[in-house]
Amino acid sequence: xxxxxxDDLREELKTKEYEYGFYTDIESETFAKGLNExxxxxxxxxxxxPQWMTDWRIEAFxxxxxMEEPEWANVHYEKPKFQDIAYYSAPxxxxxxxxxxxVDPELLDTFKRLGISLDEQKKLANVAVDxxxxxxxxxxxxxxxxxxxGIIFMPISEAIQEHPELVKKYLGxxxxxxxxxxxxxxxxVFSDGSFCYIPKGVRCPMxxxxxxxxxxGGTGQFERTLVVxxxxxxxSYLEGCTxxxxxxxxxxxxxxxxxxxxxxxxKYSTVQNWYPGNAEGKGGVYNFVTKRGICENNAKISWTQVxxxxxxTWKYPSCILKGNNSVGEFYSIxxxxxxxxxxxxxxxxxxxxxxxxxxxxxxxxxGHSQNSYRGLVxxxxxAENARNFSQCDSLLMGNACGAHTFPYIEVKNKSAQIEHEAxxxxxxxxxxxxxxxxxxxxxKAIALIVNGFSKEVLNKLPMEFAVEAQKLLEISLEGSxx
Amino acid sequence: MLKIENLQxxxxxxxILKGLNLEVKAGEVHAIMGPNGAGKSxxxxxxxxxxxxxxxxxxxxxxxEDIRExxxxxxxxxxVFLSFQYPVEIPGVSVTNFIKTxxxxxxxxxxxxxxPAKDMLKMIREKSELLEIDRKFLSRSLxxxxxxxxxxxxxxxxxxxxxxxxAILDETDSGLDIDALRIVANGVNKLKxxxxxxxxxxxxxxxxxxxxxxxxxxxxNGKIVKSGDASxxxxxxxxxxxxxxxxxx
Numbered sequence: 234x235x236x237x238x239x240d241d242l243r244e245e246l247k248t249k250e251y252e253y254g255f256y257t258d259i260e261s262e263t264f265a266k267g268l269n270e271x272x273x274x275x276x277x278x279x280x281x282x283p284q285w286m287t288d289w290r291i292e293a294f295x296x297x298x299x300m301e302e303p304e305w306a307n308v309h310y311e312k313p314k315f316q317d318i319a320y321y322s323a324p325x326x327x328x329x330x331x332x333x334x335x336v337d338p339e340l341l342d343t344f345k346r347l348g349i350s351l352d353e354q355k356k357l358a359n360v361a362v363d364x365x366x367x368x369x370x371x372x373x374x375x376x377x378x379x380x381x382x383g384i385i386f387m388p389i390s391e392a393i394q395e396h397p398e399l400v401k402k403y404l405g406x407x408x409x410x411x412x413x414x415x416x417x418x419x420x421x422v423f424s425d426g427s428f429c430y431i432p433k434g435v436r437c438p439m440x441x442x443x444x445x446x447x448x449x450g451g452t453g454q455f456e457r458t459l460v461v462x463x464x465x466x467x468x469s470y471l472e473g474c475t476x477x478x479x480x481x482x483x484x485x486x487x488x489x490x491x492x493x494x495x496x497x498x499x500k501y502s503t504v505q506n507w508y509p510g511n512a513e514g515k516g517g518v519y520n521f522v523t524k525r526g527i528c529e530n531n532a533k534i535s536w537t538q539v540x541x542x543x544x545x546t547w548k549y550p551s552c553i554l555k556g557n558n559s560v561g562e563f564y565s566i567x568x569x570x571x572x573x574x575x576x577x578x579x580x581x582x583x584x585x586x587x588x589x590x591x592x593x594x595x596x597x598x599x600g601h602s603q604n605s606y607r608g609l610v611x612x613x614x615x616a617e618n619a620r621n622f623s624q625c626d627s628l629l630m631g632n633a634c635g636a637h638t639f640p641y642i643e644v645k646n647k648s649a650q651i652e653h654e655a656x657x658x659x660x661x662x663x664x665x666x667x668x669x670x671x672x673x674x675x676x677k678a679i680a681l682i683v684n685g686f687s688k689e690v691l692n693k694l695p696m697e698f699a700v701e702a703q704k705l706l707e708i709s710l711e712g713s714x715x
Numbered sequence: 716m717l718k719i720e721n722l723q724x725x726x727x728x729x730x731i732l733k734g735l736n737l738e739v740k741a742g743e744v745h746a747i748m749g750p751n752g753a754g755k756s757x758x759x760x761x762x763x764x765x766x767x768x769x770x771x772x773x774x775x776x777x778x779x780e781d782i783r784e785x786x787x788x789x790x791x792x793x794x795v796f797l798s799f800q801y802p803v804e805i806p807g808v809s810v811t812n813f814i815k816t817x818x819x820x821x822x823x824x825x826x827x828x829x830x831p832a833k834d835m836l837k838m839i840r841e842k843s844e845l846l847e848i849d850r851k852f853l854s855r856s857l858x859x860x861x862x863x864x865x866x867x868x869x870x871x872x873x874x875x876x877x878x879x880x881x882a883i884l885d886e887t888d889s890g891l892d893i894d895a896l897r898i899v900a901n902g903v904n905k906l907k908x909x910x911x912x913x914x915x916x917x918x919x920x921x922x923x924x925x926x927x928x929x930x931x932x933x934x935x936n937g938k939i940v941k942s943g944d945a946s947x948x949x950x951x952x953x954x955x956x957x958x959x960x961x962x963x964x
Contacts (some may be wrong), residue, residue: 667803669787670763671817681816685807
């Protein structure tokens with residue numbers, strides 16, 4: 234019988250090509266490879282930064298020099314050679330743009346191939362997009378509409394110039410420069426990123442969106458994102474990432490800081506599709522990211538992530554629940570295929586009274602990949618009546634992949650209520666045959682099963698993103714048929 | 716409709732079907748009975764195209780076309796439906812979403828557009844009423860936490876939605892209480908027409924009180940050893956399978 238077997242499926246998963254693996258030939262200005270104090274100064278100078286910013290970077294660089302790369306994660310890879318990386322790359326043509334018509338057509342074409350036609354997004358999705366292509370924001374749309382509400386949404390490099398008091402006040406307050414090896418590196422060399430400030434009591438009328446893309450070979454991307462939601466405000470922030478296919482490993486070490494003041498709410502959604510490397514595990518992005526938010530009284534932060542890309546992922550979007558009655562949420566889908574490795578999860582640090590956190594993690598492993606959930610729930614002594622619910626589900630496809638769960642629970646207050654649930658399942662031949670018998674072919678069946686498995690998290694994504702995420706899941710797992 | 720000749724099949728080199736012949740015409744209901752291990756479920760799975768079974772000899776024709784080389788989904792597109800003895804769970808996929816996908820995939824295979832949402836909803840409403848299915852049931856995850864009866868009723872609901880040419884009911888009566896049995900049987904009877912055919916696989920006569928077969932076949936040791944009309948089922952019920960076994964000696 235010419236039946237599509239699990240072996241065929243595995244074969245096909247192996248040969249699935251990265252859809253976004255094209256390289257955009259835009260002329261770039263790139264620094265020579267290597268890192269020292271002079272490079273850090275040069276980056277700062279290039280960006281016309283004030284002295285305090287340069288000093289901040291230098292201090293971070295000195296801290297970084299003394300630090301060791303962390304090795305505790307359940308991932309194995311050849312360490313990046315930090316002196317072999319160019320720390321700054323910017324598209325050469327960098328005019329100030331007022332409309333999309335002025336954007337380099339080739340760049341627009343890139344976005345079209347990514348399926349994020351800006352025009353369309355502008356018209357249909359009501360999304361304000363800040364695009365970071367190799368470190369420098371190219372176009373920011375919807376600035377005007379936002380401006381009327383007093384919302385600041387701009388590349389962080391511009392914010393440093395235009396709103397230094399805000400940046401200076403909050404930068405590094407959630408993720409200090411000394412926090413970890415990659416956060417320190419990022420603090421020293423970050424080239425751009427996004428800054429967002431929502432004034433008191435303002436509800437941001439649209440989803441704010443940033444697209445990151447690594448283009449130039451041998452460069453690292455170090456964006457820095459800072460979102461500040463003032464008292465009683467609300468914002469939903471979307472972040473998407475892709476990178477072209479390359480043989481060498483590219484480093485991505487971003488830092489995201491969220492500040493939710495009293496009664497504020499921040500919803501932060503990520504669809505991450507960095508190049509995962511080829512079927513043999515060659516190339517791909519090293520994604521070492523530090524994301525953390527702090528909640529004051531009655532504030533809420535929700536992290537939602539769909540992670541399908543990167544060769545190695547090391548990422549724990551976290552919440553510090555400092556204020557009383559504050560809420561932290563983490564919803565994650567992590568897909569690994571071929572030789573991808575992911576060690577991802579969250580940290581929920583309960584400091585205030587009546588704080589609540591929810592963790593829903595869905596790991597999907599295929600090929601020879603390794604997928605780990607690592608999460609910390611910490612209830613401190615003064616956090617009366619803290620509550621946490623964690624659910625970690627793993628779905629395995631084939632026999633060569635692995636799923637791991639490392640939950641850490643530290644409770645120092647007796648009134649805490651903690652629940653942890655974990656399941657591991659496998660897509661079974663019986664499930665596939667059942668779907669086949671109803672006329673659904675194996676590829677579609679897998680998509681259906683995976684979507685069902687991920688539903689609780691997909692439901693948390695904003696509508697426009699949910700559709701894209703669903704598509705990504707299918708692309709990542711289904712192979713190239715059809 | 717279905718024509719099986721000298722079918723021999725095995726699983727893991729263990730021979731299960733040993734030269735089975737069966738012909739089912741449009742408009743007919745056939746019952747296949749037999750003791751445990753006779754090969755009843757194997758037959759159902761082989762017609763549906765389950766890959767673990769190896770067909771070593773013989774032919775299976777559906778409407779004159781040899782279907783042995785077809786994938787299970789292609790057989791489904793050609794109108795074969797199997798009501799599973801043990802329906803699987805698919806967490807997070809609702810009954811509605813599943814059946815919608817099944818219908819649209821089948822339409823796609825035939826070069827048709829997706830069924831308009833309005834028509835789909837109307838059809839779902841009609842068929843769920845036919846099987847006395849509560850609307851809330853339709854938004855639940857497929858078979859997850861369903862009782863035995865709910866699972867079987869859901870199978871027949873899917874059958875009603877897909878409108879197959881050849882429906883095979885594999886022990887649909889097991890796990891059903893008497894009320895559910897009546898509802899399921901009524902559903903099957905209402906879906907019966909002169910253009911489609913039903914094969915009912917069962918241990919017991921019970922279901923055949925409601926779905927009256929035109930033919931009853933007794934499967935024993937991989938072969939059909941006796942065929943007759945509905946009265947054969949009653950005779951089996953009274954005398955037990957040992958009677959057949961002794962007759963064969």
